[in-house]
Amino acid sequence: AVLQIELSGEAEYLQFLKEYNLTDGPLRADTLIIKKEPGYRVQKNIGRIFRRFNIVEYKNPWESLTVRTYYQAVSYASVLQSRTEREDAVLPEDITLTLVGNHYPRKLFRFLKKFYGARVEQAFPGIYYVEGAVFPTQVIIQKELPGEENVWMSRLRQDLEMEADVPALAMAYRGKEENPLYSEAMDLIVTANWELYKESEKMCNALNELFAEKMERERVKGLTEGEKRGLAEGERKGRAEGEQKGRGLSVLALLEELGQIPSSLREKIMSQQDANVLTDWLKAAAAASSLEDFRKAAKL
Structure with a gap:
């Protein structure tokens, strides 16, 4: 691409x-x-x-x-x-x-x-x-x-520099988000530089813009899987539970990059029913550099 x-x-x-x-x-x-x-x-x-x-x-x-x-x-x-x-x-x-x-x-x-x-x-x-x-x-x-x-x-490399690389990419990508060719290229670059996203304190608006799409895809993917599981458990639980499970799965997807998730932590995340709490945990997982960092930020 x-x-x-x-x-x-x-x-x-x-x-x-x-x-x-x-x-x-x-x-x-x-x-x-x-x-x-x-x-x-x-x-x-x-x-x-x-x-x-x-x-x-x-x-x-x-x-x-x-x-x-x-x-x-x-x-x-x-x-x-x-x-x-x-x-x-x-x-x-x-x-x-x-x-x-x-x-x-x-x-x-x-x-x-x-x-x-x-x-x-x-x-x-x-x-x-x-x-x-x-x-x-x-x-x-x-x-x-x-x-x-x-x-x-x-810029298809692992060491993008925020000032030298990110603004130029943001400008080149703007208006082409729906073009499959550009979307594929951006996904390659984002994947190669995923660790940069976790440096939230140093992140500029342009970097947020670049990585927002990947975050949204992860969230939607989690929502979709959660909805499927929710529907399989019965129509009674409906879309609300599907979305909650989706957020939980998104949190787990991010944490899996940091290491093996203890079963107790996995259960706490997937049993959480409060959408706002799950959203906060999702942000904490994206910013964490270790499972311990996430536990402290999420107070778990």
Whole structure:
């Protein structure tokens, strides 16, 4: 989603195939981008290297790009080239590899230089071209990308800074909340930075705005599950009990991120009938950094 947003200005020239199946089995690339017009040159910094077929592999913000990552992408490209009816239908020079990660891959670059005699050059800030390997390759280091040009991709990491990153994200997201592409991208960023939400004392209005949607989704999810359980217990209890159980489930969902919840604490939360108390507990759970912090704030 983030890559598609970054290249949205040239979307008419590109076709995005997510989790593209290369075989009838489980072999699939994270994303395959096909240039609709082979002669068109993508202007965006992350797409300048693109040729006709472009395989993209991502790593989670906490993972590193490795030699295995590279060979995995090479295998995808090889399968793509070999499964054509004509040998020259897809030439090696028609394919590029893009590896996206958050950490500079020193071991990978050292390996490529040693075993392939490859040259690694920084083409743009945060974008490194590898020449002389099996396929034309670029490595994108997200945290090194310019925040102005790559608003979304540069911020898909775990260490967002409130002043430098959050206002720009809030501005880029405003008005696009209902767009599935932007919603998916924001969910990835929010999930990667969930711990920031708990730093409530340092939180600015912009951060509240970003994380409010995730909180609401958690609340609604809890409400839905609570309603189902309430209805299963009988129409007599109705929607009110469903909402109370939903709030309780939302509190438990947040606390589970802090560790194993004692059964006694779980029972107290799920037996609470006061909606206002449950709402207070939900806020306390979001702000807590440990179960003990929550107990003190909730007076349990």
